[in-house]
């Protein structure tokens with residue numbers, strides 16, 4: 022007997038490629054994870070690491086021409102083998118997505134109420150009046166005051182924070198099991214960011230959903246995610262529960278992301294950004310893709326890409342030949358200490 026929540030979503034060896042004039046972009050190169058009921062999984066990595074593409078693949082929203090391999094299962098059903106109709110039904114009813122920029126997802130020429138009602142009517146044969154009542158209920162839930170009047174507003178009449186609240190309402194209106202939130206607060210200022218994240222968690226609990234929270238900022242997942250998956254150059258390079266990732270990273274890239282967070286105590290509040298840029302996904306360097314930027318890189322790293330391997334009990338995996346060296350240092354972010362920084 023186990024009292025672990027049931028698994029809802031499983032992604033296995035997901036790979037996505039885009040053939041382009043310059044060559045094949047290997048955007049996602051083998052992503053695997055499982056998501057359980059009501060769980061919050063953070064997916065973190067720099068721009069271009071494949072966070073959005075891997076989620077669009079789950080949603081079935083990749084552009085035409087994208088090549089997808091691997092397996093995506095929703096409650097045991099093979100998503101990539103579903104009919105287009107069944108997939109559309111899954112999207113919106115069971116798996117919903119919140120985008121960074123609500124203006125790309127909200128239609129400027131329809132009222133917020135009409136769009137929310139349409140989201141209900143696309144999946145349920147209910148009278149329009151009932152769909153609008155549900156829309157109103159959702160605006161209340163996401164903390165939009167005077168919901169009845171706001172149903173008649175157009176998206177441009179909302180502030181950035183309000184629009185993102187409306188997007189959350191749209192995502193949860195059909196009671197999904199999974200919400201994929203792709204940088205849901207990046208475009209907002211810091212105070213509004215915190216309010217929106219808090220609201221997202223409240224709403225998630227109200228509808229009993231799990232969340233995949235995508236961000237480039239590890240700080241966003243602290244205190245929110247149960248587990249964190251760190252991506253680099255299209256691959257997961259570390260996965261573990263949130264405390265483990267923050268206090269016992271075993272992949273230098275994770276340590277670099279931690280050092281890029283202004284508030285981290287272990288670096289004495291110092292910023293230690295990772296120098297250099299992520300590699301081209303058309304011409305990946307040989308060996309570990311992080312090797313050109315990694316302070317621990319040696320000949321082995323330049324020649325052989327490390328596989329994701331278990332480094333500790335409790336589901337902690339890292340892709341690094343020298344994770345044990347990182348385990349031996351008290352402050353992993355010190356790897357990225359700048360030359361001018363005094364050694365303390």
Ligand SMILES: Nc1ncnc2c1ncn2[C@@H]1O[C@H](COP(=O)(O)OP(=O)(O)OP(=O)(O)O)[C@@H](O)[C@H]1O
Nearest residue numbers: 039046048067068069070071072073074084237302
């Ligand atoms: N339609 C496409 N055609 C070609 N390349 C693409 C396409 N869509 C995405 N890519 C490339 O795939 C890679 C991964 O992109 P993705 O959008 O997943 O990154 P990301 O981690 O979400 O970054 P960000 O933090 O900037 O949102 C990038 O190099 C991107 O340029």
Ligand code: SF4
Nearest residue numbers: 309312315322341342
């Ligand atoms: S495998 Fe080598 S280059 Fe890659 S992260 Fe580990 S130490 Fe750095």
Ligand SMILES: [Mg+2]
Nearest residue numbers: 072073074203
């Ligand atoms: Mg993205």
